[in-house]
Amino acid sequence: MEPTTRQRIADRLREGPATASDLASALELPTPVVYEHVEHVAQSVGEGEQFLVAPPACRDCGFDGFDDPVNEPSRCPECKSERIAEPEFLVDDT
Numbered sequence: 001m002e003p004t005t006r007q008r009i010a011d012r013l014r015e016g017p018a019t020a021s022d023l024a025s026a027l028e029l030p031t032p033v034v035y036e037h038v039e040h041v042a043q044s045v046g047e048g049e050q051f052l053v054a055p056p057a058c059r060d061c062g063f064d065g066f067d068d069p070v071n072e073p074s075r076c077p078e079c080k081s082e083r084i085a086e087p088e089f090l091v092d093d094t
Contacts, residue, residue, distance in 0.1 A: 006041050009023055009038060014093075017089065023089075039070055049094065050094050051090075054087060
């Protein structure tokens with residue numbers, strides 16, 4: 001049986017950290033679709049595992065206090081820069 005997209009994303013995140021763009025490229029999916037799946041993966045990781053997020057950060061001023069760390073913001077609320085580093089995701093066994 002073929003693994004689901006969410007299973008494939010979770011398996012990839014067990015290998016190491018990845019951005020939505022990394023996952024989109026590896027799984028041949030549009031980045032916005034990956035963000036949708038990642039939200040579900042975050043809620044359904046297995047027992048003894050944690051879904052970790054390195055939040056997005058502004059490359060100009062370093063701001064990283066975005067409201068929703070699972071989505072990629074388009075602009076920094078502090079300096080208005082559009083140079084935002086994507087969040088990185090990881091499924092870690094604790």
